[in-house]
Amino acid sequence: xxxxxxxxxxxxxxxxxxxxxxxxxxxxxxxxxxxxxxxxxxxxxxxxxxxxxxxxxxxxxxxxxxxxxxxxxxxxxxxxxxxxxxxxxxxxxxxxxxxxxxxxxxxxxxxxxxxxxxxxxxxxxxxxxxxxxxxxxxxxxxxxxxxxxxxxxxxxxxxxxxxxxxxxxxxxxxxxxxxxxxxxxxxxxxxxxxxxxxxxxxxxxxxxxxxxxxxxxxxxxxxxxxxxxxxxxxxxxxxxxxxxxxxxxxxxxxxxxxxxxxxxxxxxxxxxxxxxxxxxxxxxxxxxxxxxxxxxxxxxxxxxxxxxxxxxxxxxxxxxxxxxxxxxxxxxxxxxxxxxxxxxxxxxxxxxxxxxxxxxxxxxxxxxxxxxxxxxxxxxxxxxxxxxxxxxxxxxxxxxxxxxxxxxxxxxxxxxxxxxxxxxxxxxxxxxxxxxxxxxxxxxxxxxxxxxxxxxxxxxxxxxxx
Ligand code: SF4
Numbered sequence: 001x002x003x004x005x006x007x008x009x010x011x012x013x014x015x016x017x018x019x020x021x022x023x024x025x026x027x028x029x030x031x032x033x034x035x036x037x038x039x040x041x042x043x044x045x046x047x048x049x050x051x052x053x054x055x056x057x058x059x060x061x062x063x064x065x066x067x068x069x070x071x072x073x074x075x076x077x078x079x080x081x082x083x084x085x086x087x088x089x090x091x092x093x094x095x096x097x098x099x100x101x102x103x104x105x106x107x108x109x110x111x112x113x114x115x116x117x118x119x120x121x122x123x124x125x126x127x128x129x130x131x132x133x134x135x136x137x138x139x140x141x142x143x144x145x146x147x148x149x150x151x152x153x154x155x156x157x158x159x160x161x162x163x164x165x166x167x168x169x170x171x172x173x174x175x176x177x178x179x180x181x182x183x184x185x186x187x188x189x190x191x192x193x194x195x196x197x198x199x200x201x202x203x204x205x206x207x208x209x210x211x212x213x214x215x216x217x218x219x220x221x222x223x224x225x226x227x228x229x230x231x232x233x234x235x236x237x238x239x240x241x242x243x244x245x246x247x248x249x250x251x252x253x254x255x256x257x258x259x260x261x262x263x264x265x266x267x268x269x270x271x272x273x274x275x276x277x278x279x280x281x282x283x284x285x286x287x288x289x290x291x292x293x294x295x296x297x298x299x300x301x302x303x304x305x306x307x308x309x310x311x312x313x314x315x316x317x318x319x320x321x322x323x324x325x326x327x328x329x330x331x332x333x334x335x336x337x338x339x340x341x342x343x344x345x346x347x348x349x350x351x352x353x354x355x356x357x358x359x360x361x362x363x364x365x366x367x368x369x370x371x372x373x374x375x376x377x378x379x380x381x382x383x384x385x386x387x388x389x390x391x392x393x394x395x396x397x398x399x400x401x402x403x404x405x406x407x408x409x410x411x412x413x414x415x416x417x418x419x420x421x422x423x424x425x426x427x428x429x430x431x432x433x434x435x436x437x438x439x440x441x442x443x444x445x446x447x448x449x450x451x452x453x454x455x456x457x458x459x460x461x462x463x464x465x466x
Contacts, residue, residue: 027059028058028059028060028140028143028144028147028148029055029058029059029060029061029140029143030059031070032060032061032069032070032071032103033060033061033062033063033068033069033070033071034052034055034060034061034062034063034069034070034071034072034073035062035063035064035065035066035068035069035071035072035073036048036051036052036062036072036073036074036075037066037072037073037074037075037090038075038076038110039075039076039077039083039086040075040076040077040078040083040110040111041077042179042226042228042262043077043181043184043199043228043230044075044076044077044110044111045179046179046181046228047075047109047110047133047136048075049170049171049172050136050170051073051075051109051136051139052172053170053171053172054136054137054139054140054170055071055139055140055143056172057140058140058143058144060140060143062172066094066097067097069104070101070103070104070105071104071105071106071107071143072094072104072105072106072107073106073107073108073109074087074090074091074106074107074108074109074110074112075109075110076108076109076110076111076112076113077110077111077112078110078111078112078114078115078194078198078367078368082365083111083112084112084115084116084120087108087112087120087124088123088124091106091108091124091126091127092124092126094106094126095126098126105128105129105143105146105147106126106127106128106129107127107128107129107130107131107142107143107146108120108127108129108130108131109130109131109132109133109136109139110133111133111194111195111198111199113130113131113132113133114132114133114134114198114199115194115197115198115368116130117130117132117154118130118154121154128146128153129142129143129146129153129154130153130154131154133184133198133199133200134200168209168212168213169181169213169216169217171217174217174220174221174222175222175416175417176221176222176223176224176414176415176416176417176444176445177222177223177224177225177226177258177414177416177428178217178222178224178225178226179225179226179227179228180210180213180214180217180225180226180227180228181205181228181229182204182205182210182227182228182229182232182235182243182246183202183203183204183205183229183230183231183232183234183235184199184200184202184203184229184230185199185200185201185202185203185230186199186201186202186230186231187201187202187234188231188265188304188306189304189371190293190303190304190305191302191303191304191370191371191372192303192333192336192364192367192370192372193367193370194367194368194369194370195230197368197369197370199230202230202231202234204229204235204236204237204238205237206237206238206239207237207238207239207241207245207246207249208239210227210246210250211249211250211253211254214250214254214256215254215255217256218254218255218256221445222256223256223257223258223414223445223447224256224257224258224259224260224414224428225250225256225258225259225260226259226260226261226262227246227247227250227259227260227261227262228261228262229261229263230263231263231264231265231268232261232262232263232264233264233265233268233269233270233273234265234268242272243261243273244270244272244273244275244276247259247261247273247276247277247280247284248276248279248280251276251280251283251284252280256283257283257414257447258282258283258284258285258414258430259280259283259284259285260284260285260287260432262289263289263291263331264288264289264290264291265291265306266290266291266292266305266306266307266311266312266315267305267306267307267311269290269315269319271318274318274319274322274323275322277322277323278322278323281323282412282430285430285431285432286323286325286326286327286430286431287326287327287328287329287430287431287432288319288326288327288328288329289328289329289330289331290315290316290319290328290329290330291330291331291332292312292330292331292332292350292354293305293331293332293333293336294332294333294336294339294343294346294347295309295346295347295348295349295350295351296309296339296343296344296346296347297309297310298343299336299338299339299343299346302336302337302338302372302375303333303336303372304371309346309350312350313350313353313354316328316354325431327357327431327432327433328354328355328356328357329356329357329358329359329360329432330351330354330356330358330359330360331359331360331361331362332347332351332359332360332361332362332391333361333362333363333364334347334361334362334363334364334384334387334388334391335363335364335379335383335384335387335388336364336372336379337364337372337375337376337377337378337379338375338377338379339364339379344387347391348390348391348394351391351394351395351398352394352398355398355402356395357399357402357403357431357457358399358457358458359391359395361388361391361392361395362388363381363384363385363388364379364384366378396457399457400456400457402457403433403455403456403457403460404455405455406433406452406455406460407452407453407454407455408451408452409451409452410449410450410451410452410465411429411430411431411433411435411449411450411452411460411462412429412430412447412448412449412450413427413428413429413435413437413447413448413449413450413462414427414428414429414445414446414447415427415439415443415444415445415446415447415448416428416444417444418441418444419436423438423439424436424437424438424439425437425438425439425440425441425443425444427448427450429460433459433460434458434459434460435450435452435459435460435461435462436459436460436461436462437450437461437462437463437464438463438464439464448464448465449464449465450462450463450464450465451463451465
């Protein structure tokens with residue numbers, strides 16, 4: 001574990017790490033374990049890492065299970081499913097622990113904390129503190145105040161819509177591959193999405209800060225970074241650089257071996273970005289996650305996505321023309337309000353026409369504050385379920401055929417970790433395929449040639465080329 005803030009984080013002077021540490025009683029964390037239960041998107045996973053890092057700097061010890069902890073935090077995403085119910089049910093499982101251990105404190109953060117604020121404590125008094133997505137850096141102080149005053153607190157669960165976004169990467173053990181936030185929030189207001197309400201309006205980090213983070217991570221042994229934002233394509237730094245400029249600089253000026261990014265928005269994905277990807281291959285990986293959500297233009301308009309089916313397909317053509325080997329994945333919402341069977345068929349033909357190797361498909365579920373939640377023509381649950389299953393069945397067959405092309409090829413695999421089975425290691429190809437093969441753990445962090453012997457949609461099996 002690293003306790004030195006500058007070493008652990010590559011902190012940028014004045015860039016906002018633990019801004020309130022001057023008032024923090026450092027003894028609060030002494031002898032206390034912290035466990036964070038996380039569900040949601042990569043953004044939430046990154047936030048959890050940030051919370052652990054900040055609490056570790058305040059002398060809390062990250063622990064592996066809730067049973068070992070004095071502080072339990074539930075960091076919950078509210079994009080899908082029934083997040084608030086999940087939080088209540090998880091808190092309920094800690095009842096006995098709370099009764100036996102008067103030192104135990106339970107907190108809720110993430111989008112659910114942002115969305116529900118004091119309601120969480122009103123409905124579930126076992127919760128001691130709630131905090132929003134913009135107040136993570138104040139977490140050590142918040143926890144200290146909860147211990148010192150022994151009273152439930154809700155802290156600034158309010159999104160600062162246009163506050164500067166100076167938040168350096170905090171990651172305790174980055175390993176071979178890690179994520180670097182380049183922006184947060186979103187201005188797009190897709191009619192189904194809660195993100196602009198829970199994470200606020202879009203804010204980009206200064207280009208120089210992102211570059212400094214990546215250089216620091218390289219010094220710590222990181223070989224691959226994924227640039228992360230709700231919509232990376234609308235990144236704009238104070239100096240006028242756009243996302244293509246940032247990608248080029250990260251690839252050329254940091255010493256990193258591989259760069260990825262997620263998530264893209266089709267309306268902002270442009271030729272300049274494709275040109276930068278092409279010019280910087282293989283360092284910039286030939287893999288793009290480009291959510292289309294629906295294959296039907298009327299539904300896309302109701303979703304407020306800002307493009308039609310035809311325009312999406314034109315972008316795909318543009319990408320495939322420049323990068324013929326590109327691997328594509330996407331997000332899809334099935335059963336958006338008003339979606340007819342015919343319109344759903346457009347989603348199926350879109351999947352087939354583009355040839356996505358991976359799809360992340362979900363049934364539409366209404367989210368608070370969003371426009372689509374108020375649409376009256378909601379699709380019945382059983383229809384949504386049937387359509388989703390049908391989509392997965394069709395894609396499963398397609399995906400098996402698509403990945404067959406890897407068999408017999410030799411791919412460059414960046415080794416990430418040793419498997420639980422001794423002698424086996426796992427790495428990732430530029431196409432974002434996981435590969436399992438026999439090899440020594442000494443290869444972790446190296447890029448090695450692996451001949452693919454068997455391809456499945458989610459993983460490949462191969463043999464190290466000696
Ligand atoms: S682009 Fe749309 S779906 Fe993505 S985060 Fe923004 S509002 Fe949500």
